Amino acid sequence: ExxxxxxxxxxxxxxxxxxxxxAASGFTFSSYSMNWVxxxxxxxxxxxxxxxxxxxxxxxxxxxxxxxxxxxxNAKNSLYLQxxxxxxxxxxxxxxxxxxxxxxxxxxxxxxxxTVSS
Amino acid sequence: xxxxxxxxxxxxxxLGQPASISCRSSQSLVYSDGxxxxxxxxxxxxxxxxxxxxxxxxxDSGVPDRFSGSGSGTDFTLKxxxxxxxxxxxxYCMQGTHWRTFGQGTKVEIK
Numbered sequence: 321e322x323x324x325x326x327x328x329x330x331x332x333x334x335x336x337x338x339x340x341x342x343a344a345s346g347f348t349f350s351s352y353s354m355n356w357v358x359x360x361x362x363x364x365x366x367x368x369x370x371x372x373x374x375x376x377x378x379x380x381x382x383x384x385x386x387x388x389x390x391x392x393x394n395a396k397n398s399l400y401l402q403x404x405x406x407x408x409x410x411x412x413x414x415x416x417x418x419x420x421x422x423x424x425x426x427x428x429x430x431x432x433x434x435t436v437s438s
Numbered sequence: 439x440x441x442x443x444x445x446x447x448x449x450x451x452x453l454g455q456p457a458s459i460s461c462r463s464s465q466s467l468v469y470s471d472g473x474x475x476x477x478x479x480x481x482x483x484x485x486x487x488x489x490x491x492x493x494x495x496x497x498d499s500g501v502p503d504r505f506s507g508s509g510s511g512t513d514f515t516l517k518x519x520x521x522x523x524x525x526x527x528x529x530y531c532m533q534g535t536h537w538r539t540f541g542q543g544t545k546v547e548i549k
Contacts, residue, residue: 355538364528364530364541364542364543365479365487365530365540366540367532367537367538367539367540370537370538379537382439415486419489419534420492421475421477421492421493422492422493423492424492424496424499425498426489426498428487430486
């Protein structure tokens with residue numbers, strides 16, 4: 321089955337760290353660029369980070385630049401998001417997503433909830 | 439940064455009637471390769487987002503043909519020809535030309 325499954329969410333204090341993982345299956349993971357997108361409670365969607373298939377190109381939203389690090393392990397079919405210096409406003413559901421801009425074939429995970437609170 | 443502005447933000451519709459959502463970008467979305475990377479997403483209550491349209495007017499696999507996208511440059515539209523109950527949710531436009539930016543979302547509900 322073609323799917324993305326996120327894990328690693330939870331409750332963390334402000335200033336803390338968390339590492340999200342996304343396990344891909346059912347498709348050739350190494351052929352696709354990947355993304356993290358988040359959604360704060362009751363709010364809209366925000367693109368967080370992008371990584372190309374070979375990890376040669378990486379982008380971050382200004383809101384997370386310098387604090388979050390995206391990476392991937394194509395041998396393990398996995399995508400990661402290392403989140404440091406977490407703030408209250410980082411509280412959100414984080415989605416792993418395959419969203420090619422030029423072709424069809426989008427795929428989203430079910431999301432993992434990150435709550436930053438003391 | 440590119441700002442995406444959707445209207446309306448709330449859209450009550452009658453079942454079987456058409457619906458239309460507008461999306462305007464703060465700068466042209468034509469990329470250097472000649473393509474316009476404008477997408478439309480649907481998010482049903484309690485579900486992950488789902489893309490409906492890519493490159494302005496191309497439907498993703500499995501998307502009903504009652505959904506259509508149009509536009510160019512900075513002005514784009516998503517149309518639902520006949521709204522069905524399963525279309526209730528929030529719709530987002532998203533540009534992929536200048537990094538990635540979502541619109542604020544348009545909530546579609548049944549009257």
